[in-house]
Amino acid sequence: MMQTVQTIITDLKDKPGALLPILHAVQNSLGYVPPEIVPTIAKALNLSRAEVHGVISFYHYFRDTAPGKHTIHVCRAESCLAMGGKALENYVKTKLGIDYHETTADENYSLEPIYCLGNCACSPAIQVGEDVYGRVSFSDFDEILMEKSA
Numbered sequence: 556m557m558q559t560v561q562t563i564i565t566d567l568k569d570k571p572g573a574l575l576p577i578l579h580a581v582q583n584s585l586g587y588v589p590p591e592i593v594p595t596i597a598k599a600l601n602l603s604r605a606e607v608h609g610v611i612s613f614y615h616y617f618r619d620t621a622p623g624k625h626t627i628h629v630c631r632a633e634s635c636l637a638m639g640g641k642a643l644e645n646y647v648k649t650k651l652g653i654d655y656h657e658t659t660a661d662e663n664y665s666l667e668p669i670y671c672l673g674n675c676a677c678s679p680a681i682q683v684g685e686d687v688y689g690r691v692s693f694s695d696f697d698e699i700l701m702e703k704s705a
Contacts, residue, residue, distance in 0.1 A: 559584050560592050564599045574600055574610055578617060587618035615656070615668070623658040625703050627651075628669035628682040638678035646693050647681070650700070663704070 563580045567573050577596060581588050588611055597607045611617045629644050651659055651666060658665045674680040677689025683699055691699075 556585065556589065557592070557595070560595060564596065568599050574602065574607065578611065582617060586622050587620055590619050618656070618665075620658060621662070623665040624663050625683055626665045626667055628667050628672070630670070630672045630674070630678070630680045630682075631668045632671040632675070634675035635672075635679040640679035643679045643681070643691055643693070643696070647696060650696065664700075 560581055563577055563584065567576045567580060570576055574596070577600075578588055581592065581596075590608075593604050593607045593611070596602075597604045600607075611619060627647065629647055630640060631644070632640075635643075647666065648654055651664055653659055653664075653666050655666055655668050669682065672680045672682055672687055674687055674689045679691055680687060680689045681691050681696070681699075682688070683703060688695065688699060
């Protein structure tokens with residue numbers, strides 16, 4: 556892991572505004588930004604650990620824990636909310652036993668909000684991995700979970 560991070564830092568540290576490209580590259584490579592690499596990034600960019608941590612915690616995109624095998628994105632855009640998205644969101648959270656930015660104990664699922672999947676005509680919508688689902692009911696969600704667990 557540290558070798559991957561060092562390579563990313565070496566490749567990107569001289570770019571203007573290097574912190575965000577480095578954080579994106581780390582998350583794209585590892586699936587998250589491990590807290591133990593924050594001091595390494597901070598030192599390389601002559602920033603404090605607090606500055607690096609502040610950026611990670613400010614942007615919802617960045618994770619500081621490993622994601623689950625499947626990431627579930629629940630659309631929170633106006634169209635989805637108007638078509639029952641809030642109830643679906645509550646159902647998903649209850650069914651998985653987690654909140655946004657968390658991972659199930661079995662490390663199978665992570666839950667993330669998303670603010671538009673471009674599937675407004677088929678609201679409410681979710682995305683699991685690369686697959687987008689529209690007009691998702693509670694029973695549809697249960698079937699999607701069974702399909703992904705198989």
